[in-house]
Amino acid sequence: MSNTGIRGFYLLTETIEQQLLADVNVNTVTTGDIYDIDLSKQSIFPLSHIIINNVSAEEQILTFNVSVLAMDVVDESKKATTDIFRGNNNEQDVLNTQLQVVNKLIQVLRKGDLYNDQFQLNGDANCEPFYERFDNKLAGWSATFNVFVANDITIC
Known part of the structure; x- marks a missing residue:
């Protein structure tokens, strides 16, 4: 892949965007x-949100530390709570589906098409759930991971 070091930021964020939108x-x-x-x-x-936390520029690779937040709205039911474990909302459904979103992205970076396109997961991803975040009661996952991208910039 040519120009990945020069355009690594664009290529990585657009590639992650396309992978997420395919879900x-x-x-x-x-x-x-x-x-x-x-x-x-x-x-x-x-909604999924991509954050580039930092980039480590090494001689032959750029290591991007990325966080992806995958979230959805938690809907409250007006019915009385009959199931104490699940409650009267869809929070567990949201957590389940949004974990699937970040897990698929991670696996594609680990050994799938993105790995073959030179976007390679370095190490394991850390996934952390969040509940009732922001003003409209969003729940989901924040996945943080490192991705290697070739640094082919020349100094000539």
């Missing part, structure tokens, strides 16, 4: 500051 459990993919997104719009969910 049936993702309607919208965003990047940048999460607080700049109008999270009050119901139509954008389920």
Whole structure:
């Protein structure tokens, strides 16, 4: 792959975006500051958000530390709670489907098409759930991982 070092940021974020949008459990993919997104719009969910935390520039590779937040709105039922374990909302359903979203992305980076395209997971990903985040009761997962991208920039 040519120019990955020069355009590594664009290629990585666009490649992750395309992979996430291919998932049936993702309607919208965003990047940048999460607080700049109008999270009050119901139509954008389920939503995945890409954050590049930092990049380590080594001689032959760029190591991107990436976080992907996969989330959806938790719907509350007006019916009385009959199941103490599951409650009267869809929070467990949201956690289940959004974990599938980040897990698929991680596996494709580990050994799938993205790995073959030179976007390679370095080590394991850390996935952390979140509950009732932001103003509209979102739940989901934050997955943080490192991705190797070839650093083919020349100094000539």
